[in-house]
Amino acid sequence: MNDVVDLATEGAVAVITVNSPPVNALSANVRTGIAEAVQKAGEDAAVKAIVLHCAGRTFIAGADITEFGKPPKGVPLSEVNALLEGSAKPVVAAIHGTALGGGLEVALSCHYRVAVPSAKLGLPEVKLGLVPGAGGTQRLPRLVGVERALEVICFGEPMSAKEAAETGLVDAVTGADSLRADAVAFATRLVAENAPLAKVRDRSEKLAVDRGVFAAFRKANARRFRGFEAPEACIQCVEAAVDKPFDEGLKFERETIMRLIPGVQSRAQRYVFFAERQANKIPDVPDDTPTRKIARVGVIGAGTMGGGISMNFASAGIPVTIVEMKQEALDRGLSVIRKNYENTAKRGRITEADVEARMGRLTGSLDLSALADCDLVIEAVFENMAIKKEVFGKLDAIVKQGAILASNTSYLNVDEIAAATARPEDVIGLHFFSPANVMKLLEIVRGEKTAKDVVATAMKLAKTIGKVGVLVGVCHGFVGNRMLAQRQREANKLILEGAMPWDVDRVLYDFGLPMGPFAMSDLAGLDIGWSRETSKGETPRELLCEMDRRGQKTGAGFYDYDEKRNATPSPITETIILDLAAKKGINRREISDEEILQRCIYPMINEGAKILEEGKAIRASDIDTVWVNGYGWPVYRGGPMFYGDTVGLPEVLRVMQEFEGRHGADFKPSALLEKLVAEGKGFKDL
Numbered sequence: 001m002n003d004v005v006d007l008a009t010e011g012a013v014a015v016i017t018v019n020s021p022p023v024n025a026l027s028a029n030v031r032t033g034i035a036e037a038v039q040k041a042g043e044d045a046a047v048k049a050i051v052l053h054c055a056g057r058t059f060i061a062g063a064d065i066t067e068f069g070k071p072p073k074g075v076p077l078s079e080v081n082a083l084l085e086g087s088a089k090p091v092v093a094a095i096h097g098t099a100l101g102g103g104l105e106v107a108l109s110c111h112y113r114v115a116v117p118s119a120k121l122g123l124p125e126v127k128l129g130l131v132p133g134a135g136g137t138q139r140l141p142r143l144v145g146v147e148r149a150l151e152v153i154c155f156g157e158p159m160s161a162k163e164a165a166e167t168g169l170v171d172a173v174t175g176a177d178s179l180r181a182d183a184v185a186f187a188t189r190l191v192a193e194n195a196p197l198a199k200v201r202d203r204s205e206k207l208a209v210d211r212g213v214f215a216a217f218r219k220a221n222a223r224r225f226r227g228f229e230a231p232e233a234c235i236q237c238v239e240a241a242v243d244k245p246f247d248e249g250l251k252f253e254r255e256t257i258m259r260l261i262p263g264v265q266s267r268a269q270r271y272v273f274f275a276e277r278q279a280n281k282i283p284d285v286p287d288d289t290p291t292r293k294i295a296r297v298g299v300i301g302a303g304t305m306g307g308g309i310s311m312n313f314a315s316a317g318i319p320v321t322i323v324e325m326k327q328e329a330l331d332r333g334l335s336v337i338r339k340n341y342e343n344t345a346k347r348g349r350i351t352e353a354d355v356e357a358r359m360g361r362l363t364g365s366l367d368l369s370a371l372a373d374c375d376l377v378i379e380a381v382f383e384n385m386a387i388k389k390e391v392f393g394k395l396d397a398i399v400k401q402g403a404i405l406a407s408n409t410s411y412l413n414v415d416e417i418a419a420a421t422a423r424p425e426d427v428i429g430l431h432f433f434s435p436a437n438v439m440k441l442l443e444i445v446r447g448e449k450t451a452k453d454v455v456a457t458a459m460k461l462a463k464t465i466g467k468v469g470v471l472v473g474v475c476h477g478f479v480g481n482r483m484l485a486q487r488q489r490e491a492n493k494l495i496l497e498g499a500m501p502w503d504v505d506r507v508l509y510d511f512g513l514p515m516g517p518f519a520m521s522d523l524a525g526l527d528i529g530w531s532r533e534t535s536k537g538e539t540p541r542e543l544l545c546e547m548d549r550r551g552q553k554t555g556a557g558f559y560d561y562d563e564k565r566n567a568t569p570s571p572i573t574e575t576i577i578l579d580l581a582a583k584k585g586i587n588r589r590e591i592s593d594e595e596i597l598q599r600c601i602y603p604m605i606n607e608g609a610k611i612l613e614e615g616k617a618i619r620a621s622d623i624d625t626v627w628v629n630g631y632g633w634p635v636y637r638g639g640p641m642f643y644g645d646t647v648g649l650p651e652v653l654r655v656m657q658e659f660e661g662r663h664g665a666d667f668k669p670s671a672l673l674e675k676l677v678a679e680g681k682g683f684k685d686l
Ligand code: NAD
Pocket: 300, 301, 302, 303, 304, 305, 306, 323, 324, 325, 326, 329, 379, 380, 381, 382, 383, 384, 387, 391, 408, 409, 410, 411, 431, 432, 433, 434
C-alpha cells in the first residue's frame, strides 16, 4: 500500500501488515495505508475476510502524540475505524505486544480480536489528560461492561490477554508464536461458518446497568481523581455510551477530546510525559557512552534510607550487602525490610516465594571490608560531613578499583565527600527520596570530577530499579530540597504573620499537592534535626518539640491526632503561634489564600531559575521532573517551571518585585527570570 502498510493474501484471507517501527504508532502514513488496504481488500472478489496485524514488537501501540496540536494530515482515525467496522468482509485484529490507545480503538473497530497470551490491551489516554478519542469510550463498555470499562478508561491501566478473553474484549487467545497463522485460521473459519459481521457498535446488552454505578465509581475514586479533569470527562463519555445512540455518543466523545487537547491540564500531562524521557539525555554524555557493570551492590547504613535503597536492588534481582555499625541496628533494618516485603505480599502484589527470594539477596555485615567486591556502594549513614568523609576514606582503601562510590546525602557537598578518596572520578551522589523503595525520583548528583561513564551508569541504573533519574549539580539541597527550602521558609513566616498552619496546608492541598508543609512535618517528625539541648524556643516547631508534640508519632504536632491519625487543628498550636508572634512584636494580619499560594510557590519558581542560571539542572523540564516524581507536584500542573510559564513569567516577576518591596531580599528576582521577561520568553523557550 505504502512503505509502512503491506497487503498480502493467504487463500481467501487478506492480511494487512503494519510495519512502522518502533511501535507502529498511528502516524498519518499508517492511517492512510490501513484505509487504502481495507478498501482494496474490499474490492477484491477473491478476498472473503481480512486480518489486521503488525510486524515488529507490538500491535499499534497508540496515537502518534507528536501530531497533537498540529494541523491534521492523512485519513483521520475515526474514518479508518469506520472503514474497518463498515467492511462487508469480517476483519480480525491480531494483537501482540501492547494494543494501547488508538491501537486498541482500531482493534475495537474490527469485527473480531485475537491476541497472544502476553498481549496487553488498554486505553491510557487519561494519563495524558485526555479521553480516548476514536470510539474507545463507546465501544469498550459494549464489550467488557460499564464497570470494567470505567476502570480501564479512567485508570488507564492495561488488561492482560487472559482478562481480555474472559471479559469478551478478545474472542480468542492464540499460540504465543503463531499469531499470524492462528489469526488467518480464525478468519478462514469465520468464512467457512458464514459468521456474522460482529460490529461492536450494534451490541448493547452490556450497557444495561443501574445508573448508580457512575455515582458509586465517582465516590470510590474521588481521592484518586482529585484535581484532574480527564477522569471525570472519561466517566461522562461512558455515561454517554449508556445514554445515547452510538453515533451521538461518538460525537460527544469527539467534542470532549477536542475540548481537552488545548486545555492546560492535558498540555501539562503531555509535557511531563516528554520531560521524563528528555531527562535521560545528557548533552555531553552521549547515549552510546559505555557503562560499568553493576552486579553486586553495597549499602552502608540500614536506617530509614539504607533499608529502602537496598530493597530497590533486591527487588530488581541484584544482590546487596548491607553494612551497619551494630548487630542490633542491622537486625532492625533487615526486619523492617522483611515486614515491607511481607506487606506487599499480603496485598497480593508479590508471592511469598518472591519475599524469600528478595530477602535471600540481602547479606548483612558489621564490617566494611565485606564491600570489597561490590561494583557500587551507596552510603546512607547520618547526615554529617565528618562521618561521611571518614566512611569514604575507608571505602577508598577497601573497595575494588573501578567500583562506583555513591552518597545518598540530602544536602552535603558531594565534591567534598569525593575529595576524601583518591578516586573522585568514581564518586557520585545518588539521592533517593523517602520511602526509598516507593518514591520514583532519583536525583543523580554529578560532582566536579565525576567520570562520564559513572554518570551514564547511574542513569541506566535508575531505569533498572524502576526510578526516574534526573541529573543535577552540586549545590545545597540539589534541585528538590533547595527549592523546597524556599517554600518552607515562607510557610514558617506566614504562620507568624497571620495565617495558621492549616490555612497554609489547605491552600497547598487544594493546589493539588499531597499535603502541605505542616502536615508533612507532622508526618516526618518535628524533631528531625532538633535536640532538647540546643532548642531555643524561638520557633513554633521548637516550642512544639519542647512540649513533646513531635508529630504523628507522639499523637500531636502542629495538629492533634486521634488513634486513627486523623488530624484536627490544635488550639495549643494556635496559642503557641499567637504568643510567639506577640513576643516578637508581629502585628498579625488577615492573609489571603492567594498570597499564601504566591508566597509559597513563586520563590520556588525563582529558585528554579537560579538553579538553571548556575547550571545545576540541565533544563527546566528536569526540574519539573524532580518535582512531579519526588514531591507529588500535581502532574496536571506540569511542575513548578511549567506552572510559572502557565501563570506567565511577567506576572511571576511582578509579584516577586511587589513582595521584595514588602518583605525583603528573600524575594529578589533571579537574573534569568528578569532576562526572560525582558525578552518576552518563558522557561519553555530555553
Ligand atoms: P537513619 O538515621 O535512619 O539511618 C542511618 C543509619 O546509618 C543508622 O542505622 C546508623 O546506625 C548507620 N550508620 C551510621 N554511621 C555508620 C557507619 N559508619 N557505618 C555503618 N552504618 C552507620 O538516617 P536516614 O534517614 O536513613 O538518612 C541517611 C542518609 O540519607 C542521610 O545522609 C540523609 O540526609 C539521607 N536522606 C534521608 C532522607 C529521609 O527522608 N530520611 C531522604 C533522602 C536522603
